[in-house]
Amino acid sequence: MSEDRANTAEDNDNTTDFGFTRVDRDAKAGMVRGVFDSVASRYDLMNDLMSGGIHRLWKRFTIELCAVRPGQTILDIAGGTGDLAARFSRLVGQDGKVILADINAAMLEVGRDRLIDKGASDNIEVVQADAQYLPFADNSIDCITIAFGLRNVTDKAIALQSMLRVLRPGGRLLVLEFSKPTSPLLGKIYDQYSFQILPAMGRLVAQDADSYRYLAESIRKHPDQETLLAMMADAGFVESRYHNMTGGIVAVHQGFKA
Amino acid sequence: MTQHDPALLSAALAGAERAMNQAIALSPTSHQALGGLSGTLLGVEVTTLDLTLYIKMVDATEVRLMTHCEDQTDAFVRGTLEDFGALATSEDPAAILINSSIELQGSSHSLIALQQVVSRMDIDWEAPLVDALGDVMGHQIAEGLRSVFRWGEGARASLKRQVSEYLLEEGRLTPPKAELEHFYDAVQSLAMRVDRAQNQVEKLLAKAALKRETQ
Numbered sequence: 001m002s003e004d005r006a007n008t009a010e011d012n013d014n015t016t017d018f019g020f021t022r023v024d025r026d027a028k029a030g031m032v033r034g035v036f037d038s039v040a041s042r043y044d045l046m047n048d049l050m051s052g053g054i055h056r057l058w059k060r061f062t063i064e065l066c067a068v069r070p071g072q073t074i075l076d077i078a079g080g081t082g083d084l085a086a087r088f089s090r091l092v093g094q095d096g097k098v099i100l101a102d103i104n105a106a107m108l109e110v111g112r113d114r115l116i117d118k119g120a121s122d123n124i125e126v127v128q129a130d131a132q133y134l135p136f137a138d139n140s141i142d143c144i145t146i147a148f149g150l151r152n153v154t155d156k157a158i159a160l161q162s163m164l165r166v167l168r169p170g171g172r173l174l175v176l177e178f179s180k181p182t183s184p185l186l187g188k189i190y191d192q193y194s195f196q197i198l199p200a201m202g203r204l205v206a207q208d209a210d211s212y213r214y215l216a217e218s219i220r221k222h223p224d225q226e227t228l229l230a231m232m233a234d235a236g237f238v239e240s241r242y243h244n245m246t247g248g249i250v251a252v253h254q255g256f257k258a
Numbered sequence: 259m260t261q262h263d264p265a266l267l268s269a270a271l272a273g274a275e276r277a278m279n280q281a282i283a284l285s286p287t288s289h290q291a292l293g294g295l296s297g298t299l300l301g302v303e304v305t306t307l308d309l310t311l312y313i314k315m316v317d318a319t320e321v322r323l324m325t326h327c328e329d330q331t332d333a334f335v336r337g338t339l340e341d342f343g344a345l346a347t348s349e350d351p352a353a354i355l356i357n358s359s360i361e362l363q364g365s366s367h368s369l370i371a372l373q374q375v376v377s378r379m380d381i382d383w384e385a386p387l388v389d390a391l392g393d394v395m396g397h398q399i400a401e402g403l404r405s406v407f408r409w410g411e412g413a414r415a416s417l418k419r420q421v422s423e424y425l426l427e428e429g430r431l432t433p434p435k436a437e438l439e440h441f442y443d444a445v446q447s448l449a450m451r452v453d454r455a456q457n458q459v460e461k462l463l464a465k466a467a468l469k470r471e472t473q
Contacts, residue, residue, distance in 0.1 A: 058265055
Protein backbone atom coordinates (compact mmCIF):
# COMPACT_ATOMS: atom_id res chain seq x y z
CA MET A 1 0.00 0.00 0.00
CA SER A 2 2.96 2.28 0.47
CA GLU A 3 2.92 3.21 -3.23
CA ASP A 4 -0.59 4.57 -2.67
CA ARG A 5 0.68 6.86 0.06
CA ALA A 6 0.31 10.37 -1.25
CA ASN A 7 2.96 12.85 -0.41
CA THR A 8 0.23 15.42 -0.18
CA ALA A 9 2.47 18.20 -1.32
CA GLU A 10 -0.88 19.79 -1.52
CA ASP A 11 -2.71 18.92 -4.64
CA ASN A 12 -2.60 21.37 -7.49
CA ASP A 13 -6.04 20.71 -8.90
CA ASN A 14 -9.27 21.46 -7.09
CA THR A 15 -9.63 17.99 -5.66
CA THR A 16 -8.16 16.22 -2.65
CA ASP A 17 -8.12 12.77 -1.04
CA PHE A 18 -10.99 11.40 0.94
CA GLY A 19 -9.55 7.99 1.74
CA PHE A 20 -8.78 6.42 -1.65
CA THR A 21 -11.36 8.62 -3.41
CA ARG A 22 -10.69 12.02 -4.99
CA VAL A 23 -13.28 14.58 -3.92
CA ASP A 24 -13.81 18.28 -4.38
CA ARG A 25 -11.70 20.29 -1.91
CA ASP A 26 -14.69 22.17 -0.57
CA ALA A 27 -16.53 18.92 0.06
CA LYS A 28 -13.88 17.13 2.16
CA ALA A 29 -14.50 18.92 5.47
CA GLY A 30 -18.21 18.09 5.28
CA MET A 31 -17.50 14.46 4.43
CA VAL A 32 -15.00 14.11 7.29
CA ARG A 33 -17.57 15.71 9.57
CA GLY A 34 -20.05 13.05 8.45
CA VAL A 35 -17.62 10.29 9.41
CA PHE A 36 -16.97 11.68 12.87
CA ASP A 37 -20.64 12.53 13.48
CA SER A 38 -21.26 8.86 12.89
CA VAL A 39 -18.57 7.53 15.23
CA ALA A 40 -18.47 10.28 17.91
CA SER A 41 -20.44 8.49 20.61
CA ARG A 42 -18.30 5.34 20.41
CA TYR A 43 -15.04 6.93 19.30
CA ASP A 44 -13.01 6.13 22.43
CA LEU A 45 -14.38 2.60 22.66
CA MET A 46 -13.47 1.99 19.04
CA ASN A 47 -10.00 3.46 19.55
CA ASP A 48 -9.45 1.04 22.42
CA LEU A 49 -10.67 -1.88 20.35
CA MET A 50 -8.77 -0.88 17.22
CA SER A 51 -5.45 -0.33 18.94
CA GLY A 52 -5.79 -2.79 21.83
CA GLY A 53 -5.53 0.21 24.15
CA ILE A 54 -2.10 1.17 22.78
CA HIS A 55 -3.36 4.61 21.70
CA ARG A 56 -3.22 5.58 25.38
CA LEU A 57 0.52 4.80 25.42
CA TRP A 58 1.13 6.74 22.20
CA LYS A 59 -0.68 9.72 23.75
CA ARG A 60 1.18 9.35 27.04
CA PHE A 61 4.52 9.64 25.26
CA THR A 62 3.27 12.60 23.21
CA ILE A 63 2.28 14.39 26.42
CA GLU A 64 5.78 13.79 27.83
CA LEU A 65 7.32 15.35 24.71
CA CYS A 66 5.17 18.45 25.21
CA ALA A 67 7.15 19.21 28.40
CA VAL A 68 4.19 21.23 29.66
CA ARG A 69 4.78 23.60 32.57
CA PRO A 70 2.26 25.12 34.96
CA GLY A 71 0.74 28.35 33.66
CA GLN A 72 1.14 27.54 29.96
CA THR A 73 -1.52 27.72 27.25
CA ILE A 74 -2.01 24.47 25.35
CA LEU A 75 -4.07 24.04 22.21
CA ASP A 76 -5.27 20.52 21.45
CA ILE A 77 -6.49 20.53 17.85
CA ALA A 78 -8.83 17.75 16.72
CA GLY A 79 -9.00 17.06 20.43
CA GLY A 80 -12.33 15.31 19.99
CA THR A 81 -13.30 13.47 23.10
CA GLY A 82 -10.84 15.37 25.27
CA ASP A 83 -8.52 12.67 26.61
CA LEU A 84 -5.37 14.75 25.99
CA ALA A 85 -7.05 17.94 27.22
CA ALA A 86 -7.94 16.28 30.54
CA ARG A 87 -4.30 15.37 31.11
CA PHE A 88 -3.04 18.81 30.06
CA SER A 89 -5.55 20.43 32.39
CA ARG A 90 -3.77 18.91 35.40
CA LEU A 91 -0.30 19.76 34.08
CA VAL A 92 -0.93 23.47 33.40
CA GLY A 93 -2.80 23.94 36.68
CA GLN A 94 -5.17 26.74 37.56
CA ASP A 95 -2.85 29.43 36.16
CA GLY A 96 -2.72 27.76 32.77
CA LYS A 97 -5.25 27.18 30.03
CA VAL A 98 -6.14 24.31 27.73
CA ILE A 99 -8.07 24.93 24.54
CA LEU A 100 -9.87 21.89 23.21
CA ALA A 101 -10.55 22.52 19.53
CA ASP A 102 -12.23 20.36 16.92
CA ILE A 103 -14.00 21.02 13.67
CA ASN A 104 -16.68 18.55 14.61
CA ALA A 105 -19.43 19.67 16.99
CA ALA A 106 -20.54 16.13 17.84
CA MET A 107 -17.03 15.15 18.97
CA LEU A 108 -16.68 18.35 20.99
CA GLU A 109 -19.98 17.73 22.71
CA VAL A 110 -18.85 14.27 23.80
CA GLY A 111 -15.48 15.74 24.89
CA ARG A 112 -17.03 18.61 26.85
CA ASP A 113 -19.46 16.30 28.69
CA ARG A 114 -16.64 13.92 29.52
CA LEU A 115 -14.41 16.70 30.87
CA ILE A 116 -17.25 18.01 33.03
CA ASP A 117 -17.79 14.48 34.36
CA LYS A 118 -14.10 14.28 35.23
CA GLY A 119 -14.23 17.66 36.96
CA ALA A 120 -11.55 18.91 34.61
CA SER A 121 -13.35 21.82 32.99
CA ASP A 122 -12.13 24.78 35.12
CA ASN A 123 -9.17 25.71 32.96
CA ILE A 124 -10.42 24.25 29.66
CA GLU A 125 -12.04 26.19 26.83
CA VAL A 126 -13.91 24.32 24.13
CA VAL A 127 -13.73 25.86 20.65
CA GLN A 128 -15.13 24.63 17.36
CA ALA A 129 -12.40 25.49 14.89
CA ASP A 130 -10.90 24.48 11.57
CA ALA A 131 -7.18 23.64 11.89
CA GLN A 132 -6.50 25.52 8.66
CA TYR A 133 -7.86 28.81 9.99
CA LEU A 134 -7.27 28.81 13.73
CA PRO A 135 -9.26 31.60 15.43
CA PHE A 136 -6.50 32.60 17.85
CA ALA A 137 -4.12 35.53 18.09
CA ASP A 138 -0.59 35.34 16.69
CA ASN A 139 2.06 34.14 19.18
CA SER A 140 -0.52 33.22 21.81
CA ILE A 141 -0.02 29.46 22.38
CA ASP A 142 2.85 27.65 24.13
CA CYS A 143 2.22 24.18 22.76
CA ILE A 144 -0.05 22.67 20.11
CA THR A 145 -0.97 19.02 19.81
CA ILE A 146 -2.90 17.35 17.05
CA ALA A 147 -3.43 13.65 17.66
CA PHE A 148 -4.83 11.54 14.84
CA GLY A 149 -6.31 14.65 13.26
CA LEU A 150 -3.91 16.01 10.64
CA ARG A 151 -4.73 13.36 8.07
CA ASN A 152 -8.35 14.54 8.01
CA VAL A 153 -7.44 18.15 7.30
CA THR A 154 -8.10 19.23 3.71
CA ASP A 155 -4.89 21.23 3.22
CA LYS A 156 -2.20 20.16 5.65
CA ALA A 157 0.29 22.84 4.56
CA ILE A 158 -2.19 25.62 5.33
CA ALA A 159 -2.97 23.99 8.68
CA LEU A 160 0.73 23.76 9.61
CA GLN A 161 1.22 27.43 8.72
CA SER A 162 -1.81 28.37 10.80
CA MET A 163 -0.38 26.46 13.77
CA LEU A 164 2.98 28.16 13.37
CA ARG A 165 1.27 31.56 13.34
CA VAL A 166 -0.51 31.08 16.69
CA LEU A 167 2.51 29.50 18.45
CA ARG A 168 4.71 31.70 20.60
CA PRO A 169 8.37 31.86 19.57
CA GLY A 170 9.97 28.81 21.21
CA GLY A 171 6.59 27.09 21.29
CA ARG A 172 6.27 23.57 19.97
CA LEU A 173 3.95 21.51 17.81
CA LEU A 174 3.40 17.80 18.35
CA VAL A 175 1.73 15.82 15.58
CA LEU A 176 0.71 12.32 16.59
CA GLU A 177 -0.47 10.41 13.58
CA PHE A 178 -0.55 7.02 11.93
CA SER A 179 2.46 6.60 9.70
CA LYS A 180 4.40 4.00 7.74
CA PRO A 181 5.56 0.74 9.41
CA THR A 182 9.33 0.40 9.26
CA SER A 183 9.23 -3.35 8.55
CA PRO A 184 7.64 -4.64 5.29
CA LEU A 185 6.32 -7.71 7.11
CA LEU A 186 4.64 -5.59 9.77
CA GLY A 187 3.29 -3.41 6.94
CA LYS A 188 1.60 -6.43 5.30
CA ILE A 189 0.07 -7.61 8.56
CA TYR A 190 -1.07 -4.07 9.28
CA ASP A 191 -2.71 -3.76 5.84
CA GLN A 192 -4.64 -6.98 6.40
CA TYR A 193 -5.76 -5.73 9.78
CA SER A 194 -6.75 -2.29 8.48
CA PHE A 195 -8.76 -3.40 5.46
CA GLN A 196 -10.25 -6.67 6.71
CA ILE A 197 -10.57 -6.58 10.49
CA LEU A 198 -11.02 -2.85 11.15
CA PRO A 199 -14.15 -2.34 8.99
CA ALA A 200 -15.62 -5.55 10.46
CA MET A 201 -15.06 -4.18 13.96
CA GLY A 202 -16.61 -0.89 12.90
CA ARG A 203 -19.66 -2.74 11.65
CA LEU A 204 -19.99 -4.71 14.89
CA VAL A 205 -19.37 -1.95 17.43
CA ALA A 206 -20.45 1.26 15.71
CA GLN A 207 -22.71 -0.29 13.06
CA ASP A 208 -20.67 1.71 10.56
CA ALA A 209 -18.16 -0.18 8.42
CA ASP A 210 -17.80 2.65 5.85
CA SER A 211 -16.52 5.20 8.38
CA TYR A 212 -13.86 2.80 9.62
CA ARG A 213 -12.91 1.88 6.07
CA TYR A 214 -12.39 5.62 5.47
CA LEU A 215 -10.17 5.76 8.59
CA ALA A 216 -7.99 2.93 7.22
CA GLU A 217 -7.81 4.52 3.76
CA SER A 218 -7.01 7.97 5.12
CA ILE A 219 -4.11 6.48 7.10
CA ARG A 220 -2.63 5.07 3.88
CA LYS A 221 -2.96 8.38 2.10
CA HIS A 222 -1.31 10.32 4.91
CA PRO A 223 2.29 11.47 4.35
CA ASP A 224 4.95 9.12 5.70
CA GLN A 225 7.45 10.14 8.40
CA GLU A 226 10.01 11.87 6.19
CA THR A 227 7.41 13.60 4.03
CA LEU A 228 5.63 15.08 7.02
CA LEU A 229 8.99 16.16 8.45
CA ALA A 230 9.71 18.01 5.19
CA MET A 231 6.25 19.58 5.25
CA MET A 232 6.89 20.90 8.76
CA ALA A 233 10.19 22.37 7.65
CA ASP A 234 8.46 23.96 4.63
CA ALA A 235 5.89 25.51 6.93
CA GLY A 236 8.70 27.12 8.95
CA PHE A 237 9.13 24.80 11.92
CA VAL A 238 12.70 24.33 13.16
CA GLU A 239 14.48 21.57 15.05
CA SER A 240 11.87 19.17 13.69
CA ARG A 241 12.22 15.46 14.36
CA TYR A 242 10.05 12.40 14.86
CA HIS A 243 9.87 9.26 16.98
CA ASN A 244 8.45 6.06 15.55
CA MET A 245 6.23 4.05 17.84
CA THR A 246 5.05 0.45 17.56
CA GLY A 247 7.26 -0.23 14.58
CA GLY A 248 6.32 3.00 12.79
CA ILE A 249 2.58 2.31 12.75
CA VAL A 250 2.40 5.63 14.55
CA ALA A 251 4.91 8.49 14.64
CA VAL A 252 5.02 11.62 16.72
CA HIS A 253 6.55 14.64 14.98
CA GLN A 254 7.87 17.55 16.96
CA GLY A 255 8.80 21.01 15.69
CA PHE A 256 9.48 24.42 17.22
CA LYS A 257 8.72 27.98 16.22
CA ALA A 258 11.95 29.95 15.97
CA MET B 259 16.75 9.42 24.71
CA THR B 260 17.10 5.65 24.44
CA GLN B 261 16.45 3.67 21.27
CA HIS B 262 13.65 1.56 22.78
CA ASP B 263 10.17 1.82 21.29
CA PRO B 264 8.51 4.67 23.24
CA ALA B 265 5.19 2.81 23.29
CA LEU B 266 6.78 -0.22 24.98
CA LEU B 267 8.56 1.98 27.51
CA SER B 268 5.38 3.90 28.16
CA ALA B 269 3.56 0.62 28.79
CA ALA B 270 6.18 -0.49 31.31
CA LEU B 271 6.25 2.88 33.03
CA ALA B 272 2.46 3.21 33.09
CA GLY B 273 2.24 -0.18 34.82
CA ALA B 274 5.01 0.64 37.29
CA GLU B 275 3.53 4.08 37.99
CA ARG B 276 0.12 2.58 38.68
CA ALA B 277 1.61 -0.03 41.02
CA MET B 278 3.66 2.59 42.87
CA ASN B 279 0.73 4.95 43.30
CA GLN B 280 -1.41 2.03 44.48
CA ALA B 281 1.25 1.12 47.03
CA ILE B 282 1.48 4.75 48.20
CA ALA B 283 -2.30 4.90 48.58
CA LEU B 284 -2.14 1.81 50.78
CA SER B 285 0.65 3.20 52.92
CA PRO B 286 -0.75 6.29 54.67
CA THR B 287 2.21 6.40 57.07
CA SER B 288 4.52 7.35 54.19
CA HIS B 289 2.40 10.27 52.96
CA GLN B 290 3.99 12.81 55.30
CA ALA B 291 7.51 11.87 54.24
CA LEU B 292 6.51 11.88 50.56
CA GLY B 293 4.83 15.26 51.02
CA GLY B 294 8.24 16.64 52.02
CA LEU B 295 9.59 15.47 48.67
CA SER B 296 6.83 17.09 46.59
CA GLY B 297 8.18 18.55 43.36
CA THR B 298 11.39 16.54 43.52
CA LEU B 299 12.60 15.26 40.14
CA LEU B 300 15.07 12.39 39.91
CA GLY B 301 16.71 11.12 36.74
CA VAL B 302 17.84 7.49 36.55
CA GLU B 303 19.98 6.01 33.79
CA VAL B 304 20.23 2.22 33.84
CA THR B 305 23.25 1.51 31.67
CA THR B 306 22.54 -2.25 31.51
CA LEU B 307 19.22 -1.58 29.77
CA ASP B 308 20.22 1.58 27.88
CA LEU B 309 17.29 3.22 29.62
CA THR B 310 16.78 6.66 31.11
CA LEU B 311 13.72 7.47 33.14
CA TYR B 312 12.55 10.28 35.36
CA ILE B 313 10.73 10.05 38.67
CA LYS B 314 8.67 13.08 39.64
CA MET B 315 7.20 13.30 43.13
CA VAL B 316 3.99 15.17 42.27
CA ASP B 317 2.64 15.33 45.82
CA ALA B 318 2.26 13.20 48.94
CA THR B 319 0.17 10.60 47.14
CA GLU B 320 1.38 10.59 43.56
CA VAL B 321 4.53 9.63 41.71
CA ARG B 322 4.89 10.19 37.96
CA LEU B 323 7.30 8.15 35.83
CA MET B 324 8.46 9.55 32.49
CA THR B 325 10.78 8.57 29.68
CA HIS B 326 11.30 12.16 28.60
CA CYS B 327 11.68 15.25 30.75
CA GLU B 328 13.24 18.63 30.04
CA ASP B 329 13.18 20.04 33.59
CA GLN B 330 16.30 20.31 35.73
CA THR B 331 16.65 17.20 37.91
CA ASP B 332 17.40 17.48 41.63
CA ALA B 333 19.57 14.39 41.31
CA PHE B 334 20.63 12.26 38.35
CA VAL B 335 22.07 8.79 38.94
CA ARG B 336 23.72 6.45 36.47
CA GLY B 337 24.52 2.81 37.14
CA THR B 338 23.84 -0.81 36.33
CA LEU B 339 20.69 -2.73 37.21
CA GLU B 340 22.62 -4.57 39.95
CA ASP B 341 23.75 -1.26 41.47
CA PHE B 342 20.19 0.04 41.63
CA GLY B 343 18.93 -3.26 43.06
CA ALA B 344 21.50 -3.00 45.84
CA LEU B 345 20.61 0.65 46.43
CA ALA B 346 16.88 -0.03 46.61
CA THR B 347 17.24 -2.78 49.21
CA SER B 348 20.11 -1.33 51.21
CA GLU B 349 19.77 -0.29 54.83
CA ASP B 350 22.60 2.18 54.28
CA PRO B 351 21.99 3.86 50.89
CA ALA B 352 24.72 6.47 51.46
CA ALA B 353 27.31 3.68 51.72
CA ILE B 354 26.05 2.11 48.49
CA LEU B 355 26.24 5.47 46.72
CA ILE B 356 29.83 5.91 47.87
CA ASN B 357 31.09 2.36 47.38
CA SER B 358 29.26 1.19 44.25
CA SER B 359 29.90 2.30 40.68
CA ILE B 360 26.80 4.51 40.73
CA GLU B 361 27.51 7.99 39.40
CA LEU B 362 25.56 10.79 41.03
CA GLN B 363 25.02 14.32 39.78
CA GLY B 364 23.20 16.81 41.97
CA SER B 365 22.11 16.40 45.55
CA SER B 366 22.11 12.94 47.13
CA HIS B 367 19.71 14.17 49.83
CA SER B 368 16.49 13.73 47.84
CA LEU B 369 17.62 10.35 46.48
CA ILE B 370 18.45 8.98 49.93
CA ALA B 371 15.24 10.42 51.39
CA LEU B 372 13.16 8.72 48.68
CA GLN B 373 14.99 5.42 49.12
CA GLN B 374 14.31 5.54 52.85
CA VAL B 375 10.62 6.31 52.34
CA VAL B 376 10.31 3.38 49.94
CA SER B 377 12.19 0.93 52.15
CA ARG B 378 10.11 1.92 55.21
CA MET B 379 6.79 1.79 53.42
CA ASP B 380 4.28 -0.14 55.47
CA ILE B 381 1.67 -1.17 52.94
CA ASP B 382 -1.74 -1.96 54.36
CA TRP B 383 -2.77 -4.80 52.06
CA GLU B 384 -5.77 -5.50 54.27
CA ALA B 385 -7.63 -2.29 53.38
CA PRO B 386 -8.53 -3.14 49.75
CA LEU B 387 -9.42 -6.73 50.73
CA VAL B 388 -11.76 -5.49 53.44
CA ASP B 389 -13.28 -2.97 51.01
CA ALA B 390 -13.90 -5.68 48.45
CA LEU B 391 -14.88 -8.62 50.65
CA GLY B 392 -16.11 -7.14 53.92
CA ASP B 393 -14.54 -7.04 57.40
CA VAL B 394 -14.61 -10.72 58.32
CA MET B 395 -13.63 -12.34 55.05
CA GLY B 396 -11.15 -9.58 54.17
CA HIS B 397 -9.40 -9.86 57.55
CA GLN B 398 -9.25 -13.67 57.37
CA ILE B 399 -7.72 -13.62 53.88
CA ALA B 400 -5.25 -10.87 54.88
CA GLU B 401 -4.21 -12.95 57.92
CA GLY B 402 -3.73 -15.99 55.69
CA LEU B 403 -1.60 -13.97 53.26
CA ARG B 404 0.44 -12.54 56.13
CA SER B 405 1.14 -16.08 57.42
CA VAL B 406 2.22 -17.16 53.94
CA PHE B 407 4.53 -14.11 53.65
CA ARG B 408 5.96 -14.72 57.15
CA TRP B 409 6.60 -18.36 56.30
CA GLY B 410 8.16 -17.35 52.98
CA GLU B 411 10.39 -14.80 54.68
CA GLY B 412 11.44 -17.35 57.33
CA ALA B 413 12.07 -20.01 54.69
CA ARG B 414 14.15 -17.57 52.65
CA ALA B 415 16.28 -16.57 55.65
CA SER B 416 16.71 -20.20 56.68
CA LEU B 417 17.68 -21.26 53.15
CA LYS B 418 20.18 -18.42 52.92
CA ARG B 419 21.75 -19.45 56.26
CA GLN B 420 21.89 -23.12 55.33
CA VAL B 421 23.37 -22.47 51.88
CA SER B 422 25.94 -20.19 53.45
CA GLU B 423 26.84 -22.83 56.07
CA TYR B 424 27.12 -25.53 53.42
CA LEU B 425 29.38 -23.42 51.19
CA LEU B 426 31.60 -22.46 54.14
CA GLU B 427 31.69 -25.49 56.40
CA GLU B 428 30.64 -28.60 54.46
CA GLY B 429 31.79 -27.90 50.93
CA ARG B 430 34.67 -25.56 51.85
CA LEU B 431 33.79 -23.89 48.56
CA THR B 432 34.09 -20.29 49.76
CA PRO B 433 36.32 -18.78 52.43
CA PRO B 434 34.82 -17.27 55.60
CA LYS B 435 34.09 -13.55 55.46
CA ALA B 436 36.89 -12.65 57.93
CA GLU B 437 39.43 -14.66 55.93
CA LEU B 438 38.30 -12.96 52.74
CA GLU B 439 38.59 -9.50 54.28
CA HIS B 440 42.07 -10.38 55.57
CA PHE B 441 43.02 -11.46 52.05
CA TYR B 442 41.67 -8.20 50.55
CA ASP B 443 43.65 -6.21 53.14
CA ALA B 444 46.79 -8.15 52.29
CA VAL B 445 46.27 -7.55 48.55
CA GLN B 446 45.71 -3.85 49.15
CA SER B 447 48.80 -3.63 51.36
CA LEU B 448 50.86 -5.45 48.71
CA ALA B 449 49.58 -3.11 46.01
CA MET B 450 50.62 -0.11 48.09
CA ARG B 451 54.09 -1.58 48.74
CA VAL B 452 54.52 -2.27 45.01
CA ASP B 453 53.48 1.34 44.25
CA ARG B 454 56.03 2.64 46.75
CA ALA B 455 58.77 0.39 45.35
CA GLN B 456 57.95 1.54 41.82
CA ASN B 457 58.20 5.18 42.90
CA GLN B 458 61.55 4.48 44.54
CA VAL B 459 62.88 2.76 41.40
CA GLU B 460 61.70 5.66 39.21
CA LYS B 461 63.32 8.14 41.56
CA LEU B 462 66.64 6.22 41.47
CA LEU B 463 66.52 5.93 37.68
CA ALA B 464 65.90 9.68 37.38
CA LYS B 465 68.81 10.37 39.76
CA ALA B 466 71.12 8.06 37.75
CA ALA B 467 70.11 9.74 34.49
CA LEU B 468 70.84 13.18 35.96
CA LYS B 469 74.22 11.98 37.21
CA ARG B 470 75.11 10.66 33.73
CA GLU B 471 74.15 13.98 32.15
CA THR B 472 76.31 16.02 34.56
CA GLN B 473 79.35 13.73 33.90
